[in-house]
Amino acid sequence: MAVNFVRPKIPKLASDPWAIQFDSEGRLRHLLTIEGLGPEWVTRILDTAENFMSVTDREVKKVPLLRGRTVVNLFFESSTRTRTTFELAAKRLSADVLNLNISTSAATKGESLLDTLRNIEAMQADMFVVRHDKSGAAHFIARHVAPHVSVLNAGDGRHAHPTQALLDVFTIRRIKGDFTPLRVAIVGDILHSRVARSQIHALNTLNTGEVRVIAPRTLLPADVEKLGVRVFHDMREGLRDVDVVIMLRLQRERMEGGLLPTEQEFFRLYGLTEEKLALARPDAIVMHPGPANRGVEIDSRVADGPQSVILQQVSNGIAVRMAVMALCMARRSEDNA
Template sequence: MKSPNIQIRDDGRLRHFLSIEGLNYGLLNEILDTAESFAGVAEQSVKKVPLLRGKTIVNLFFEASTRTRTTFELAAKRLSADVLNINVDVSSAAKGETLLDTLRNLEAMQVDMFVVRHKDSGTAHFIARHVLPHVSVINAGDGRHAHPTQAMLDMYTIRREKGSDFGRLTVAIVGDIAHSRVARSQIHALNLLTTGEVRIIAPRTLVPSHVESLGVRVFHELREGLRDADVVIMLRLQRERMQGGLLPSEHEYYQLYGLTEEKLSMAKPDVTVMHPGPINRGVEMDSQVADGPRSVILQQVTYGIAVRMAVMSMAMQKKVAQDADA
């Protein structure tokens, strides 16, 4: 018997957001549409909506991050939620308290949502299986497994730049596929949104085995993989997750796989260049491309706030409605 999808409520609504896997085309588009409705909030004189007023959201980060944690915090505050940032390095967890004990103590403070980032794959799912029924969990990145909100802000960026018809697009993901939770989530999202062709371009040592089963076309030569691409997503080299000599040197990697204007000329003239950040300039791409007219890297950061607002509001939708009826 198939186990229930803990991300989805009985009514088909989002309860947790743990991975793209297990979701469907309709939910992904609902996230994108909801993000669109929040996109203008930043331009208001008061950058807030009262949707989650009185709710408490905890950013529970066991792994360092500035960009992701900051955008989650801004997203929660723009929804009028109260936000608690837990510095795990100096918390009770660092003193030996178990993860479940940490959760129970935070739940006793009437928390409504955990945003979790952890170096171990599966941690967000573990937490989601053990929280109280009214608590939602958002995965802000777990090991090599998934980074679903990053994937959704990338999908939102593509839709903003190229329109909603993903079926006519060729999207190339370049770099460290094997160690990237972002790439895994991007691939699932692009295929759910019926993208015309999804390519990955990487050295053989940075391509996971049987990756073709995810519905991608594999290239090991950058120029050939970029040919006629509509969107190019560059990935950061995941040095902290590599073991062994998978690359001769960063210099050689740049020579073969670093994005330059000359290599980018193989793609379509109106190609969109993306990167989840932070960029290693002179390794993944040169500054001329990163700062050039076809780059939307800074726009991705801006869009990330709206997408995270969308995911938080959708996961808490039922609870908000129940409180309104009370």
Template sequence: NTFEIAAKRTSANIINVDLANSATKKNESLLDTMHTLKAMQIDMFVIRHNQSGLPHHVAENLQGVAILNAGDGINAHPTQALLDMLTIRQHKQNFENLSVAIIGDIVHSRVAHSDIQALKTLGTKDIRLIAPAGLQYDSDRCASVQCFDDIQAGLKDCDVVMVLRLQKERMLEADIPNEQEYFDNYGLTAERLTLAKPDAIVMHPGPINRGVEIDSSVADGDQSVILQQVTNGIAVRMAVMEILAGKS
């Protein structure tokens, strides 16, 4: 867990709370559990939960303690977006002139949602979302980006290629694509990567499903910055914790 590693490197004392086996199992509300923990002089809560909006709800109802959203349902993953932007900045001169392609399960991905918001904030105008119809944004959300169902058209002359895994745990069983068929149509292969610019970087938030959304030759290739993302993730999360703790 990168959040735990980051916290330990800031010399924080860590308490892992398994909500499934905590007092909430005895019908105590989540907020009551959080208030109880706060009374134990907890300084910060790092919250990862499958309920979208939960960290915001806690922050609105629990004063005087820092709340860090470590990913909430399909809603947002703010620190992933920060580390992704740092990784891009380490390879590219600016964001304004970039063409960024995001391939995969867009609609269920909190990473996609946060990355799109971050890219727009930093001035990126050419954001391309590549996905089959069932995993793509609707027409309203596609109004401010470019949406493609053809991976070859979407990848053409891109500077950054972000690959997302299929969020099977968030799909109805009938909506889960056949993995081989998905790879044949949307998997990032070395051949398809040649459609992007020669110096394009390949990103993935992990975990990687090789042979489903990305070929091993690309994940391990010279254009991959996936492990650099992991390294940056520790530093970014340490920085966020230090700022929230008022130490920076």
């Protein structure tokens, strides 16, 4: 005799893949990817982050916007920096924060992702900050959470890392202002990089003059130019006259996959040195999403040099994450009012 039990109906997919990021009244509910946000929302997030910058400078670094809300950091892939800045952002908004490192708990016991999710949902969570090593994981979770829950993508596979891209464009905007005359070069392992994909979308959403990617063919995904970038294989050519250089982290296991011969050759051809940086505009800034491999993709003298804004990126990251959390939760406050 079969046992019958009723499962919740799974919603069929909408025709617009990113419409899921907004609620029925067009308010931001989830942040899964930069795609579909459009310049209005990206600008609104950056403007809100600008307001939160002053909070960070105060002696009491707290505002009560998310008081009584619970934010759950759901990390299926280890991370220190991203998790910490999300945690700080939530705390500065007065939310309660729960950190769950799933790779070491349920997943190894064979509990499905959906079961893990339902259990945490039952603890009355209001927001999930999710990192997962599979592309589409945040989107999957957003499709299955209860209507009141918001999902923020803190990195899914090679797909997207939208808050990182937002903090990058936030940093660029604070220094450079207008995006339309800018040339931005993204250098290194584009193939495996969710950061690069989100940066490209964010830069193009803000109408950046030219977005370049610089990498050997093995580290570029197929048809990358269709994302709206100009492709360079020669770093010296690609850095010429750029206003912003974004270096990407190179994972050491790429050598074993046959994508690169050695770290030494990669550094010689694609590592950022003072000599190569001199080809960019004199006021060019150097960025890196961290953690940087010094001597692999970036020379220490550049990482610590006057043009580097790597540490500013980190502090800006808190304000940007506060902005995204506040905007996603705003609809709840409006509904309760």
